[in-house]
Amino acid sequence: MSIVDWPEDFEAEHVSAEPRRAAPSTGHLDAEVRAAFAQDGVLSQAAEQFREREGQTQMALAVARAIDQGGVLVVEAGTGVGKTFSYLVPALLSGERVLLSTATKTLQDQLFGRDLPRLVEALGLPLRTALLKGRASYLCLHRLDQARHDASLPERSSLRTLAKIEQWSKATRTGDLAELPGLDERSPLIPLVTSTRENCLGAQCPQFKPCHVNLARREAMAADVVVINHHLFFADLAVRESGMAELLPSVRVVVFDEAHQLNETGVQFLGVQLGSGQALDFARDMLAAGLQHARGLVDWQQLVAATERGARELRLAVGKQWPGAKLRWAGPAPEGVPADAWQEALDALKHAFAEAARGLDTVSELSPDFVRLHERAEQFAERAARFAKPCAPESVRWVDVGTQLRLVESPLDIAEAVRTRVLKTGQGDAQEQGRAWVFTSATLGDDPKLRWFTEPCGLEDAEVLRVHSPFDYARQAALYVPRAFPKPNDPAHSAQVARLAAQGAAVLGGRTLVLTTTLRALRTIGDAMRQHFEPMDAARRPEVLVQGELPKRVLMERFREGAAHGRAGCVLVASASFWEGFDAPGDALQLVVIDKLPFPPPNDPLVEARSQRLEAQGRSAFGDYSLPEAAVSLKQGAGRLIRRETDRGVLAICDTRLATMGYGRRLLAALPPMRRLEDESAFEAALLELTR
Template sequence: MTSTTTSRLTKEIALAFGSDGMLARHIQGYSARDVQVQMAEAVCDAINNKSDLVVEAGTGVGKTFAYLIPALLSGKQVIISTGSKNLQEQLFYKDLPSLLSMLDISPKVALLKGRNNYLCQDLMEKQLNGCDSLDPKVLDDLLRINQWAGQTSDGDLGGLTSVSENADVLPLIASSREKCTGKRCDHYEVCFTRKARSRAMDAKVIVVNHHLFFADRVLKETGFAELLPDSDVVVFDEAHLLSDIAVTYFGQQTSTRGLTELLNSIIEIYRKELRDSPQIEALTSRCISQLNDWHQQMFDRDGSDWRQLMGDKDLAACSWGLLKELQSLEALLQSHVGRSEDLDDGLEKLNGFTNKLALFFQCENNQAAYSVEYGHRYLTLRIAPINVARECEKLFDAQTSWVFTSATLQINRDLTLFTKGLGIAKARQLILDSPFDYPNNALLCVPRHLSKVSNQEAAVRELVDIATQAINAAQGRTFILFTSHRMMNACARVLQSRVAYPLLVQGQGSKQSLLKKFRQLGNGVLLGTGAFWEGVDVRGKLLSCVIIDKLPFVSPDDTLYKARADSISREGKDPFSTISLPQAVISLNQGVGRLIRDEKDKGVLILCDNRIVNRPYGQAFLNSLPPMARTRDMGKVVNFLKQIK
């Protein structure tokens, strides 16, 4: 970039955020925030110099406009990646149109989601053709989707309002890589997934999510088709999620659901096209039987650490037996190559499954964790690298300006843990505190006389007593955030008979439906676990109190944590201070961030875990929290809440 262009962009940024600039002219009540201008200038510098920037921008900094305005004014090709669909849609449908109108520019803009967010016309047609066997409710929803399909321009299932987001029909008609037949599909020309990708390749500004971004980068590394163009600027919002998401993409995961569906489809292909080869059905049926036996053994044991599970001789024998049967089927199908395109596709997919299973069963990589996640009927097998920094370092090339931002990145006023974890140690680091008046508008309480958090019976009793006082004082308007479903459900059962305000408990409906109901009620109490700790924005008097049951440390039994802890110990470092503590600080900050969402918001945060005040490591949490007034007196909490009108 020339010095003339650099100076033009810098001047345009200053004008846009000035007291009589673009934002002031278009936004009623706008006043420039120093921290927002600082962030915009830092983003501008990163774009000008093709450098990397990491910014923790506290709630209220206005980080969205602070990165969007420089990115848009630069005229460069920009990818904006978010951690959630909600933010992705807010950016595309609200923030970007608003800013483009203010700036009076009209670059091509595209929204791209993972393929399972789009309707597959081919799958829908197949379901309609076989609708006689469908459950009446599924059929009713399918007909609603068919009607919507004739009206939608993009096939984005997020825009489907006539069917519940948890409807059983959705997995049957959502686009899927495993079931895609590519150019051989009758609907290829009008395919919603293909058209969405085509729009993205042609756009100047593309809004994606972290999962899709990493999927695209990994595909490029392996030489397969690209989903996204190479861009000049990439902005990661909600960047605190990147490290965990990167683990997924630099590792490997295999669902036994996909394998089950593939085996059933091979039998269908035999029955329709290859009836002269009964050995296909016989051997495939043997594989299904062996897979069912293996599933049964796995669910009988219910352990998550694969290395430990493989120590069981019976399970190990069953696992290797399954792999042997699948490899035999693979060899058989190889002898029928060319007789059926569908069978050829099935063989390719089967080869992928057998290779992944072999890699997982062998568990030879000492720098990875091998874990099993149990679903309702199926398993997900994961290989997760202990350290993704080296892999990430290769992705964040020097030809692109990389901007990483979130409200929660620092530990003890330091961003090093985040930058080291992603291999971006040379990036410029910037911490911008929230401009909100936390000392006067927010109160942090760690009540006195709390029992040890390990004593669940006492913890439930104490949390319910504390919550009852706070809920009554706040007239509902409370979130209670838990670190486990077990604790949440135990407290919900007792609270139902203790408070007169409506209780909304995670699991009663989707996250969005519960939040919508909470806002409509105006006096609700919402109980939730991890999903509600972040990405939730309830402003004003609707939410006056947030209660957190305990510090959110990762379970010591977590397979990836154990593998990382072993690796850290071998280096002579302490796993607790290196992994557990930093992760817990970030997670707590996310939960705390639900309370004050606007400069006029007031509220109380109650933490029912006295380790934050009586353990030395508690200071790391306190140093990373906003500067709220503090008390240990529930009487002061009640008075504070009663004054919020």
């Protein structure tokens, strides 16, 4: 998984304005939850076609007990259980202050815009709710003013976009850039008109009083239910420790939905990074502020040139590499990089940051911009010095290579941070011990104790509950593992995957999702499928959508539209993020094709370090890490197929190891209990059955 931009502080998008409800007495919550989930209870008003489900009620009662007694509950709730209502109902009925964390902004919007309002209304609760986004979602009035004077703005289209933003800024109440129609989320202008924790001036900002971020945050602190995402949680964890945020200490119920992403999100945030892109952004901000507020007092051009040169020399020291490469870094320099040239470039960059800090210090009284820039320069100099020293114990270090470089030092997991900084285990804090923590997802492991999730997250002592899906998989779905197929490392493998997927899509009129384990396979399969369909009549030819050619949101919407408006249906070839979180219920999706078993890449530095740690403990890296990782990913991918009790479909996994290797049985056992298709004729018959 690639390292993402550092998460930002909390901001609220909306807060309802109702008074807080008193918490029910202990023991009453169980009865209230049972009544809500009864067949004729209030939930029948909140959800269409609601019917009482044993698993859903079981999970809700477990959450209610956790809230009453405090402690940690881990719940794996299979697809279709209705886990969202299972945690929301007891959390809302408890009368406690609640923090809900999801994996993505899309899930945040769904929870806040659809599920929460329906339940609050159905339960008749006077609750205030808030949706919190990262500061990068909000217009920064101070940086907008700076952008007006930025001579380095890109082409003319950016000037037009800036003019639109300026016009909109005079009317918006929230400052949420999502309100602005036609603004591309990938626009290079957005970083110029939004703030980061690094460049925010805080209370010294001339626009502090009308700041959208601060106004929204103050409103959020008054809400009863706050919806964030996992990145924001880890951001608040860090900020809270510096005394700046009080959100987490003020809530007693914390729920992590899609909790299977928590460990990977956490290690990204809890690590340290220094990127050549960060250096160039800093240089641009320093030049803009210097020329605006202190022209002629410091040689800004010289400081900027030294910083840019340091970033460039660091990139050049690495030399030619595959884009996206991750270079191991166990010694004084990354793998394959001359140590002397690397250390020299790192020292030069550290020196450039230190010189910038000295120059900024001389003009710090002229503008708060210089104070914050000085802090950034010192912070970057400290990081450069840290990367010149050996890696911290229980951590791993590497370099991400692209157009820019990113130096990364990461913990191997979040277990220690969760125990000491989140749960505060053994610290004797009564408030901490009384807090309820709920972690839930459809996939948290392939063993009864869910060790794949609990071990790296430091939750070995948690109560564990597994609630199985109510779907009739044997009736609704079939699994096909072709036996006469090239091996996964055979150059002909991707072409055969494309042939099988095209065969299925031709029968179904599209309605096919192909999930790949690599970007190379993604492109190969996408191109091959288009060639397969080329001879077909245009009216019947399925449209092949390939991840990366359009924004993810557009791809998902187009796929769900399927064969509407007289068009042929769609095939979506995707990787990475589409293995989970992609929901296409009904007839829009009837065939899911997975190219290979999704084992973690063995040459990834983080994977390698985790494997080495297990081996040092006398455990099996394959059995205790690689296999559970593949099982969870496989469950996630397979979970795209059946989303409702009326859905039907076929899952094809084009990896013969499932049938020929001993560990294949463990992976098959992790999948939903679909009926097996033994040969190609059975596969074809199952596809034809779906068209009837």
